[in-house]
Amino acid sequence: MPLYALRHGATPTGGFRGRLDDELTAEGWAQMHAGLTDAPAWQAIVSSPLKRCRLFAEQLASQLDLPLTLDEQLRELDFGQWEGRSASDLLADPAQADALSRFWQDPYQHPPSGGENLHAFEQRVMDAWQRHSQIAHQHTVLLVCHAGVIRQLLRLAKREPRSALMQAMVEHGSLHAIPLFAPHSH
Template identity: 50%
Template sequence: MNLHLDMLRHGETTGGGGFRGRLDDELTAEGWQQMRRAVAERAGWSRIISSPLKRCARFAAELAEGQDLELEVEPAFRELDFGAWEGLTAAELMLDRSEQLGRFWADPYGFTPPGGESLMVFETRVLTALERLADRWAGERILLVTHAGVMRLLLAEARGLPRERLLQVEVGHASLFGLNVGFRDATLWLEETCLPF
């Protein structure tokens, strides 16, 4: 049996845009409303899994309480750590680090921001955590409240995209996507699905 995984990205945050991986921003009032709208009229999850960062976990806690669901906080589903780029925007990086930024956009697996987490390490932690979920909760429908980077990685994998196209996957605030997750010949596989409700 497959795990049915619905993924919800956090809404708008107080920190604004830019590279905000390990920074623990709060949701704005609009961010809360974006997430509430995204799941309005939706039900059927057996449990909620969330990144530990406040922009995900606080909404996940509200939703879990409102739908009487178990909430599990999973550190492996936190965002990519951007190292020295944390808190900076692309426009700010263009002023004196445009060559580095260009390398990252062109090949995120081949270039890691200074002091940051490599995409290979990020991929390993996210996919390892997903394997645990698929093994533990096969046959269930789970909501994962997480970040754009995690969702891009999983959607790119499900869509069979080459690694250099990872950052082209669009994941807006409070976006909701569905995946079937299972094992074929003991190997994790992902398939994007339409949300059923």
């Protein structure tokens, strides 16, 4: 049985939002509800503590009368100096355009300035995965989290190289079935 991951919906402002704690817009709420249209019956919900995930997870857990666990390790990557800035803003800034391009090509070698190390990010996502995948062997678990976390889980499940991290499409409100896998890296 896979573990499922739902990306949060749209927030009032775009751009890199790792540690910023935005709430969802009405569109964001609708995206998340739409993402669960053909979803299985959940038995447990685990969420990032950030509002754009947590508020929806709390509402869903209450509505379905399910246990909810908040997990700090499911937070998005910390984008450091890029927090709150859009890609187009960074590309227009000569001091940042090259750094952003290098990040998209190889985020492990070129993390955002002042941001989280990608090896540390991978390890914390793997630590969360190990805990929650144990539960998923017997229960249908929904993770409510962020694009970076979902990309990392998909990459690890497919045993893709680290260079493939940025290739997965993870839209707002999208639901992803992640097959259970033994943790590894690379």
